[in-house]
Amino acid sequence: MSFSKRNLTELRQISDKRAQLFAKLNVNNLEDLLFFFPRAYQDMSKTTPLHLVVDGETTTIKAKIAKTPTLQRRGKLSWIKTALTDGATVISAIWFNQPWLMQKLQPDNIFYFYGKIQNQGRSFSIQNPQIMTEQEYSDNKIQAIYPLTKGLTQNLIRSAVKQTIDLYDNYLYDPIPDEIRKKAKLSTLEFALEKIHLPNNQQECLIARERLAFEELFLIRVALYLLKKKRVEDAKAYSLLIEDTVKNEQIIEQMNQLRANLPFELTNAQVMAVNDLLNDLKKSNPMNRLLQGDVGSGKTLVAAFAIAYVKFCGGQSLFMAPTSILAKQHYQTLKDFFAEYPFEIRLLTGQTKSKVRAEILESTANGKIELIVGTHAVLEQDLKFENLVLTITDEQHRFGVKQRAVLGETDNKGYTPHRLVISATPIPRTLGLILYGDLDLTLMRELPKGRKKIQTYTATSQDETRIYTLMRKAVERNEQVYVVCPLIEDSDELDDVDSVESVYKQLSQNIFPDLNIGLLHGSLK
Known part of the structure; x- marks a missing residue:
């Protein structure tokens, strides 16, 4: 029978009540338990001689019970005290509320003890240490630590997992083909499932984690590939491959003139990126492309x-930004870029007045407006396009799932718009393929000539004084300083996160009262 259909109550010590506690952790059957991975590990493999123990450290010691333990009680509290020795050094040991250990702690018996060392004057003690025989220590030098819920203990979960692994008979289908697994030098699924729970050493744990992580990303990649394949097969887009030779030559001339009018040369990265986009726009399948590059690499251009190209071919475009400030910035940039062309461009945000909005909606629906630049406000149902060919989203991850889905909807003619996603978030190619697996990827690694390289440094709250000094020196060089915060106002739930308003008050009143400091955020009127 499949593990997914076998109940936890088949295991020793797992009653119906305890099975309900496991369900709180989303563990409902043996297969769930097999994939209920540890959140951390307790490494007890290194032992420390008693004369080298350090106050505050949690460590493993091998020692003999040096004297008969004593059990004392006070109300509901009980404690056992004894002494441990390795033949050269003696330390004390104490256990609270575990009176049953008296039978185990017999003088001259040798155990492994794992616990926290505390210094008491000239002597050391170990409190509530875990006790293991030679065999128990050999089998449990590295112990898994699992997420818990009230009523479950680590030992109970470890026991259940061990029983499940003993019952496992390689019944699961390995989703990674042998050829790929061997090429990537990965372990088998059976080995990974056993060693992620019961590693004998750190190396086995790493091998298991690498294998399971690879599998997770592999399955995501395959799923995204299938989604992309289905999209290519099912969806259709406006193909901007002009068959009319005369019109095609006119469009080419217009594009060349647009480039010639630039006061600078395009970088090689920009030229290659433009070619990628134009080639996609000429296809009958919707473009789905991520354009990624550092700030200043020329992605907007x-x-x-x-x-x-869409305009010259008679289509409409939509450019979406996550904030109204960024939308206005893009709007102005594009207005300046097309200043010498009869190009109807409008800005639409949540702050657009009703009368102006109504006029924009009407002009967009009849095709008079060729480009809308805006925020999520453009996704409302009353915005209709006559011929929407291209949608561009800046920093797509900052939009909600439903908002992004709207951008991929077909129009009343059954066509899906070409889609371009722009991001300045640095994404390694392999990670980009995973995060944006349904998108083709264009990377812009080259900055325009004369553009200074952006230097990024990390700092902590302890570096505040140094940071303020650097800010002061920048201002003295007639440079500007921007301080970006994650919140607009202080939050009770996020009391350790700085807000724009609190930082502005601190800088303007206490740190730089002599400087002209401005406040800017999306809620300003």
Whole structure:
């Protein structure tokens, strides 16, 4: 019978009541338990001689019971005290509320003890240490630590997991083909499932984690590939491959003129990115492309060339930004870029007045407006396009799932818009393929000539004085300083996170009262 259909109550010590506690951890059957991975590990493999123990350290010692233990009680509290020795040094040991240990702690018996060392004057003690025989220690040098819920203990979960592994008979299908697994030098699924729970050493644990992590990402990648394949097969887009030779030559001339009018040369990365977009726009399947590059690499300019091509072919475009401030910035940039062309561009945000909004909606529906730049406000149901060919989303991850889904909806003619996603978030290629697996990837690694390289440094709250000094020196060089905060206002739930308003008050009143400091955030009118 499949592990997914076998109940936890088949295991020793697991009653119906305890099975309900496991269910709180989303563990409902033996297969769930097999994939209920540890959150950490307790490594007891290294032993410390008694004369080298350090106050405050949690360590493993091997010692003999040096004297008969004593049991004392006070109300509901009980404690056992004894002495441990390794033949050269003696330390004391104490256990609270575990009177049953009296039978185990017989003089001259040798055990392994794992616990926290405390210094008491000239002597040391170990409190509530775990006790293990030679065999128990050999089998449990590294112990898994699992997420818990009230009523379950680590020992109970470890016992249940051990029983499940003993019952496991390689019944699960390995989703990674042998050829790929061997090429990636990964372990078998059976080995990984055993060693993620019961490693004999840290190396086995790492091998198991690597194998299981690879499998998780592999399955995500395969799923995204299938989604992409289905999208390519099922969806159709407006193909901007112009068959009319005369019109095609006109469009090419317009694109060349647009480039010639630039006061600077495009970088090689920009040229390659523009080519990627134009090639996608000429296909009958919807473009789904991620354009990733550092701040200042010229991503907006590349997007502008795609917008221009759509316009020259008679289509409409939509450019979405996550905030109204960023939307206004893109709007102005694109207005300046197309200043010499008869190009109807409008800005639409949540702050757009009703009368103006109504006019924009009407002009967009009849095709007079060729480009809308805006925020999530453009996704409301009353915004209709006559011929929406291209959607561009800046920093897509900052939009909600439903908002992103709207961008991929087909129009009343059954066409899906081409989709371009722009991001300045540094993403390694392999990670990008995982996070954006349903998108083709264009990376812009080259900055325009004369653009200074951005230098990034990390600092902690202990570096505040040094940071303020650097800020002061920057201002003295007639440079500007921007301080970005995650919150607008202070939050009771996030009391350790700085807000724009609190930082502004601190800087303007206490740190730099002599400087002209401005406050800017999305809620300002």
